[in-house]
Amino acid sequence: KQEVTQIPAALSVPEGENLVLNCSFTDSAIYNLQWFRQDPGKGLTSLLLIQSSQREQTSGRLNASLDKSSGRSTLYIAASQPGDSATYLCAVNQTGANNLFFGTGTRLTVIP
Amino acid sequence: DTAVSQTPKYLVTQMGNDKSIKCEQNLGHDTMYWYKQDSKKFLKIMFSYNNKELIINETVPNRFSPKSPDKAHLNLHINSLELGDSAVYFCASSRDHSTDTQYFGPGTRLTVL
Numbered sequence: 767k768q769e770v771t772q773i774p775a776a777l778s779v780p781e782g783e784n785l786v787l788n789c790s791f792t793d794s795a796i797y798n799l800q801w802f803r804q805d806p807g808k809g810l811t812s813l814l815l816i817q818s819s820q821r822e823q824t825s826g827r828l829n830a831s832l833d834k835s836s837g838r839s840t841l842y843i844a845a846s847q848p849g850d851s852a853t854y855l856c857a858v859n860q861t862g863a864n865n866l867f868f869g870t871g872t873r874l875t876v877i878p
Numbered sequence: 879d880t881a882v883s884q885t886p887k888y889l890v891t892q893m894g895n896d897k898s899i900k901c902e903q904n905l906g907h908d909t910m911y912w913y914k915q916d917s918k919k920f921l922k923i924m925f926s927y928n929n930k931e932l933i934i935n936e937t938v939p940n941r942f943s944p945k946s947p948d949k950a951h952l953n954l955h956i957n958s959l960e961l962g963d964s965a966v967y968f969c970a971s972s973r974d975h976s977t978d979t980q981y982f983g984p985g986t987r988l989t990v991l
Contacts, residue, residue: 800979800980802982808984808985809882809968809982809983809984809985810921810968810970810982811982812979812980812981812982815979853919855921857921863934865911865923865926865934865936866913866921866923866980867923868920868921868922870918870919870920871919
């Protein structure tokens with residue numbers, strides 16, 4: 767059964783720092799991997815989606831990488847801002863399962 | 879022009895009651911989902927519908943019954959509510975059920991007293 771783990775569970779950084787969030791998954795038979803952001807009391811906002819054939823995706827200050835064979839993905843956030851404070855969730859869309867398996871999230875706090 | 883909407887946003891009810899949560903998407907997507915986020919913030923799939931047909935039904939008690947009157951709507955009806963049903967329920971949709979981005983609604987916070 768697919769298991770998705772995110773490390774660290776929580777992270778605090780000063781404004782302006784670059785940071786990396788990690789996601790690992792146990793079954794590499796996936797269609798894609800998606801990174802989401804969740805603000806307190808809100809729904810999920812899709813940040814980046816990487817198809818299984820891709821190695822990375824970029825959107826603004828965000829860069830997500832995927833190493834399917836080793837079951838790992840990273841989300842790189844450049845020049846962090848207080849507005850980046852949120853919980854970041856990674857989710858894998860497993861082949862044959864047709865739904866997303868979520869990690870437990872990393873709660874990011876960017877200190878002004 | 880909200881993409882995925884849910885009503886109500888908050889729902890507080892007594893044990894044993896029956897309640898429904900509605901979801902609508904205006905994206906023209908074929909697939910809709912219901913997820914449950916528990917008190918530890920862990921998100922787990924409950925149901926998936928593709929073109930009004932049930933695709934996934936995870937190990938969810940049969941007190942939970944999804945209803946899809948058309949492609950744009952997937953409602954969740956819950957019978958005989960229990961304390962453990964308290965959670966945030968998210969609806970989502972995607973163009974298809976394998977490769978596309980899923981778009982989430984704002985969630986419905988259900989509290990069972």
